[in-house]
Amino acid sequence: MSFSEIPIVDISGWFAGGAEAREVARRVNRTCADVGFLYLAGHAIPDRVTQGVFSAAERFFSLPTCRKMELDFALTGRHRGYVPPAAEATDPTTEGDCKEAFNMGLVIDPGTAPPAIAAHMGAPNLWPVDLPGFREQVTEYFDAVLKLSHVIFDIFAVGLGLSPGQFAEDLKRPIAHMRLLRYPPKTAESPGIGIGAHCDYEMLTILAQDGVGGLEVRNEDGEWIPAPPVPGTFVVNIGELLARWTNGIYTATPHRVINTAGTDRYSVPFFFASGYQSVITPLDTCVSAERPARFTPVNAGSYLLQRLHENYG
Numbered sequence: 001m002s003f004s005e006i007p008i009v010d011i012s013g014w015f016a017g018g019a020e021a022r023e024v025a026r027r028v029n030r031t032c033a034d035v036g037f038l039y040l041a042g043h044a045i046p047d048r049v050t051q052g053v054f055s056a057a058e059r060f061f062s063l064p065t066c067r068k069m070e071l072d073f074a075l076t077g078r079h080r081g082y083v084p085p086a087a088e089a090t091d092p093t094t095e096g097d098c099k100e101a102f103n104m105g106l107v108i109d110p111g112t113a114p115p116a117i118a119a120h121m122g123a124p125n126l127w128p129v130d131l132p133g134f135r136e137q138v139t140e141y142f143d144a145v146l147k148l149s150h151v152i153f154d155i156f157a158v159g160l161g162l163s164p165g166q167f168a169e170d171l172k173r174p175i176a177h178m179r180l181l182r183y184p185p186k187t188a189e190s191p192g193i194g195i196g197a198h199c200d201y202e203m204l205t206i207l208a209q210d211g212v213g214g215l216e217v218r219n220e221d222g223e224w225i226p227a228p229p230v231p232g233t234f235v236v237n238i239g240e241l242l243a244r245w246t247n248g249i250y251t252a253t254p255h256r257v258i259n260t261a262g263t264d265r266y267s268v269p270f271f272f273a274s275g276y277q278s279v280i281t282p283l284d285t286c287v288s289a290e291r292p293a294r295f296t297p298v299n300a301g302s303y304l305l306q307r308l309h310e311n312y313g
């Protein structure tokens, strides 16, 4: 189905239980199938926590370049630390993204993922020194969206006609990583795209964006639909691994950012999926005679690593 706007779904009824919770699951399920993007309201994460991560991002990116480069991801080759402007081309057909990033994520127990993947994606986080409160603000927000991800998967389970705890075992040691992003304004010297057109690779993305705008989502007719900031909500979208797991019932929808606002734009995407070891095969309940399996099985960790490598050319 094609769409012309991103729906707002208030999930506060989920916490009330009963018929209200089932209605939330029905709406979330329909939106993930039809659009693959929604604004999530009623999520219960205090505004203070979200403001905290934006304050951390502003303070980090305001550091002199030489200080940020002490955490350059290229020094370790891992998915941690600072990613300078143009280091990534999220759409490999473009020149490179006009944005800079700070990457962090869940540190996983050695032995719970193949060594190459554990070293890259589960490596210890790199924290800037002399930035008081940065680590605490980033971690508080990370923990809050990590917890919210489990709630959203309970909602997905009910929406897909399963029991709420259905995915709990699969999500015990999840893939969970987060980026602080700053997009400079588009200018004559820096005319490029903020983040090139792409689908997210994981299962679920929870994105906090500031008030600047610039995110666009592509519908089936190829039109770019703006996803402007809606106060008090997160943008939630489906990644490729969940499209595969649900056998295409949920949609991974392409999106991009172009910052034409004349001021810096900050955003904080959080990415979540089942464990690095998990093999993603279309769920039995999503396969039928009318909808035969559309995807071959993939290992979640290898799939993610390969998709990330494509970005760094």
Ligand SMILES: O=C(O)CCC(=O)C(=O)O
Residues within 6 Å of the ligand: 179, 181, 195, 200, 207, 209, 215, 255, 256, 257, 267, 268, 269
């Ligand atoms: O900054 C945004 O609004 C989107 C970021 C994004 O799409 C990504 O990091 O995958």
Ligand SMILES: [Fe+2]
Residues within 6 Å of the ligand: 198, 199, 200, 255
């Ligand atoms: Fe994305």
